[in-house]
Amino acid sequence: MTTIQDVARAAGVSAMTVSNVINGHPNVRPATKERVMAAMTRLDYRVNVAARNLRKGRTGTIGLAVPEIDRPYYGRLAAAIIAAAARHGLRVAVEQTGAVRENELEALSLSRNRLYDGLILSTVGLGPADVDRLKVDHPLVILGERIFGGPVDHVAMPNVDGARAATRHLIDRGCRRIALVCGPRTGETDVSGLRRTGYAQALEEAGLPVDPDLVRTVDRLTMAAGARAARALASDDPGVDGVFCVTDTVAMGVLRGLADAGARVPDDVKVIGFDDVEESAYLVPSLSTIDPDHDLMAARAVDLLAARIDCPEQPLEREEFVSPYRVVARESTATGPTGSRAERRP
Amino acid sequence: MTTIQDVARAAGVSAMTVSNVINGHPNVRPATKERVMAAMTRLDYRVNVAARNLRKGRTGTIGLAVPEIDRPYYGRLAAAIIAAAARHGLRVAVEQTGAVRENELEALSLSRNRLYDGLILSTVGLGPADVDRLKVDHPLVILGERIFGGPVDHVAMPNVDGARAATRHLIDRGCRRIALVCGPRTGETDVSGLRRTGYAQALEEAGLPVDPDLVRTVDRLTMAAGARAARALASDDPGVDGVFCVTDTVAMGVLRGLADAGARVPDDVKVIGFDDVEESAYLVPSLSTIDPDHDLMAARAVDLLAARIDCPEQPLEREEFVSPYRVVARESTATGPTGSRAERRP
Numbered sequence: 001m002t003t004i005q006d007v008a009r010a011a012g013v014s015a016m017t018v019s020n021v022i023n024g025h026p027n028v029r030p031a032t033k034e035r036v037m038a039a040m041t042r043l044d045y046r047v048n049v050a051a052r053n054l055r056k057g058r059t060g061t062i063g064l065a066v067p068e069i070d071r072p073y074y075g076r077l078a079a080a081i082i083a084a085a086a087r088h089g090l091r092v093a094v095e096q097t098g099a100v101r102e103n104e105l106e107a108l109s110l111s112r113n114r115l116y117d118g119l120i121l122s123t124v125g126l127g128p129a130d131v132d133r134l135k136v137d138h139p140l141v142i143l144g145e146r147i148f149g150g151p152v153d154h155v156a157m158p159n160v161d162g163a164r165a166a167t168r169h170l171i172d173r174g175c176r177r178i179a180l181v182c183g184p185r186t187g188e189t190d191v192s193g194l195r196r197t198g199y200a201q202a203l204e205e206a207g208l209p210v211d212p213d214l215v216r217t218v219d220r221l222t223m224a225a226g227a228r229a230a231r232a233l234a235s236d237d238p239g240v241d242g243v244f245c246v247t248d249t250v251a252m253g254v255l256r257g258l259a260d261a262g263a264r265v266p267d268d269v270k271v272i273g274f275d276d277v278e279e280s281a282y283l284v285p286s287l288s289t290i291d292p293d294h295d296l297m298a299a300r301a302v303d304l305l306a307a308r309i310d311c312p313e314q315p316l317e318r319e320e321f322v323s324p325y326r327v328v329a330r331e332s333t334a335t336g337p338t339g340s341r342a343e344r345r346p
Numbered sequence: 347m348t349t350i351q352d353v354a355r356a357a358g359v360s361a362m363t364v365s366n367v368i369n370g371h372p373n374v375r376p377a378t379k380e381r382v383m384a385a386m387t388r389l390d391y392r393v394n395v396a397a398r399n400l401r402k403g404r405t406g407t408i409g410l411a412v413p414e415i416d417r418p419y420y421g422r423l424a425a426a427i428i429a430a431a432a433r434h435g436l437r438v439a440v441e442q443t444g445a446v447r448e449n450e451l452e453a454l455s456l457s458r459n460r461l462y463d464g465l466i467l468s469t470v471g472l473g474p475a476d477v478d479r480l481k482v483d484h485p486l487v488i489l490g491e492r493i494f495g496g497p498v499d500h501v502a503m504p505n506v507d508g509a510r511a512a513t514r515h516l517i518d519r520g521c522r523r524i525a526l527v528c529g530p531r532t533g534e535t536d537v538s539g540l541r542r543t544g545y546a547q548a549l550e551e552a553g554l555p556v557d558p559d560l561v562r563t564v565d566r567l568t569m570a571a572g573a574r575a576a577r578a579l580a581s582d583d584p585g586v587d588g589v590f591c592v593t594d595t596v597a598m599g600v601l602r603g604l605a606d607a608g609a610r611v612p613d614d615v616k617v618i619g620f621d622d623v624e625e626s627a628y629l630v631p632s633l634s635t636i637d638p639d640h641d642l643m644a645a646r647a648v649d650l651l652a653a654r655i656d657c658p659e660q661p662l663e664r665e666e667f668v669s670p671y672r673v674v675a676r677e678s679t680a681t682g683p684t685g686s687r688a689e690r691r692p
Contacts, residue, residue, distance in 0.1 A: 030448060033448070033452075034448055034451075037451060037452065037455055040455065041455075041479070061407075061439060068425060069415065069421055069424050069425045069428065069440075070418075070421040070422045070424070070425035070624070071421075072416075072418065072421070072625075074421075075415055075416040075417075075418070075420075075421035076416045078415050078416070078440070079414060079415045079416035079442065082415065082440060082441075082442050083442065086442075091439055091441065092439065092440060093407060093437055093438065093439040093440070094415075094424070094428060094438060094439070094440045095428075095437065096425065096428050096429065096432075102376060102379065102380055105380075105383060106379070106383065109383055109386065109387075133387070223624065223625070223627075223628045227628065252625065252628050253628055255628075255630060256628040256629070256630060256632075259630040278416065278569065279418075279569070279598065279625055281569075282569045282573065282598050282599055282601075282602040283602070283629070283630075284601060284602060284605040284629075284630060286602075
């Protein structure tokens with residue numbers, strides 16, 4: 001049987017270097033890695049990963065549970081997390097929960113059963129009542145909403161503050177009848193509930209009323225639902241001059257629905273989203289939005305998880321990290337006579 | 347120590363049902379699954395997955411290696427594959443290769459080393475010269491381009507035929523000076539090379555010349571590159587009245603670039619993409635495209651891989667499956683005086 005030493009000799013490197021290649025350490029030079037892999041192929045060398053992991057009590061894989069990987073927001077987040085995990089020599093298994101509470105619990109359970117070394121859970125379905133379920137003895141980081149003051153590391157979006165800044169941006173650009181398109185209110189702690197709070201705060205700070213007619217709830221945060229909501233808003237005609245959409249995905253649908261209804265953006269109605277997905281810069285008109293710094297959130301989540309994996313025994317202080325944000329002003333909230341061509345994307 | 351029988355008793359189900367829940371079989375009713383999981387939590391039952399997999403010689407996980415998970419096309423494909431794999435009780439670990447040949451080889455090597463039960467590889471970097479590297483003794487399915495007539499199962503896109511149909515659609519809508527925006531030609535077998543062949547075939551069939559000035563090559567198939575290519579096309583002004591973009595992602599950038607240059611779509615220039623990502627139906631104007639039936643491709647790839655995993659010894663016939671396609675006509679190729687409002691998305 002071929003040993004790690006045989007591979008090292010054939011590739012002209014140390015056994016440690018071969019081991020680093022096998023373990024996916026990021027510091028091996030590409031040319032060296034290629035040489036080692038060629039030698040492994042030539043000599044038919046096999047690592048029995050399952051046996052090795054059993055020995056180490058590790059799988060080298062972390063779980064990432066997100067509602068749906070084909071939403072632009074989760075795709076971008078997953079890409080950033082996979083890249084950040086690779087820097088730690090960790091692979092990422094992606095689970096789709098469909099935002100269903102039971103599936104989120106199952107993801108927790110899979111990790112608990114040692115399929116993964118740890119889990120990053122982007123939860124939508126779990127609520128404060130589930131906080132006991134999170135008292136797990138394996139590495140876990142909750143990503144996304146600001147639900148759990150509880151027993152677990154948490155990387156949160158700036159939901160309330162970001163939503164307030166988005167709404168304030170519309171007010172600053174002259175909007176006075178600002179609609180909100182959001183998901184159903186499931187509590188004070190879900191993404192739509194939190195962003196709705198920020199929306200209401202900004203209106204109140206500006207002395208504007210919160211008109212229930214202008215708050216449009218959609219079942220799911222999809223483009224299709226956004227388009228329907230916008231067509232309904234336009235046909236009910238409550239004199240809307242601005243729309244804050246709780247996600248860029250919903251905003252893409254809203255832009256489409258407004259176009260269907262013959263409303264011009266930004267001349268008749270200004271629109272802002274939340275997330276800054278890549279598409280937003282390329283839409284016509286390009287979409288103003290809140291950038292919550294995905295890469296920083298992803299890096300922070302993976303760093304926290306890796307620290308838990310490396311020191312499972314040590315009772316570290318639980319961390320809560322709230323990402324910073326910035327307002328990205330693009331054509332969809334532009335003012336002035338040049339309208340939709342007034343501002344170019346950065 | 348808690349046994350599987352203890353859990354079964356506590357949940358009021360059979361040990362087989364508990365086993366089905368643990369193994370992620372799709373046929374367990376949600377209420378039952380919830381009850382079993384609650385019992386597992388209450389009794390602190392642990393499956394040692396690593397030990398079980400070692401016993402079975404399985405990990406229960408397949409690898410999916412794609413260039414970048416945050417491109418809409420790969421996001422949609424990954425979502426479909428994760429859903430199809432779940433129906434087989436398999437989890438999916440996503441690797442990002444960045445379309446780099448070395449990383450694609452590494453994904454092959456990881457699977458070979460039994461980290462995964464099998465691998466679905468969406469290859470961009472590997473070429474016909476690498477065909478020997480694919481003579482692997484573990485389950486492998488190549489997804490995407492039609493490169494390898496060789497030793498491996500292959501689920502292919504209808505690249506040439508789809509591109510010919512897209513170009514023919516522009517010709518049918520009255521276009522005569524049709525540009526192509528594609529990636530660098532790395533051979534006759536890469537996605538851009540194949541779709542370029544289909545483009546040229548359609549032009550020749552219609553008696554139109556292939557003008558090298560109208561073939562615009564971009565380094566990477568991104569929105570940014572598409573936008574730059576379209577601005578350059580408009581400023582060189584070769585009288586273009588149609589653009590076939592090799593992917594919808596590139597087409598989103600092209601639509602943006604044409605808007606920047608003041609060209610109206612579809613009145614001045616008609617645009618068609620390839621992939622039918624979700625966004626395409628919601629753009630303004632909505633994007634005509636080729637739908638290669640992602641869900642069917644994903645299901646076929648997973649079915650083939652699962653068959654290989656279940657019968658590793660049996661020398662099955664190698665399969666090549668080419669997905670069917672359809673032309674999706676939307677506003678970006680509409681004709682007539684009503685222009686961009688003439689056709690509504692389906």
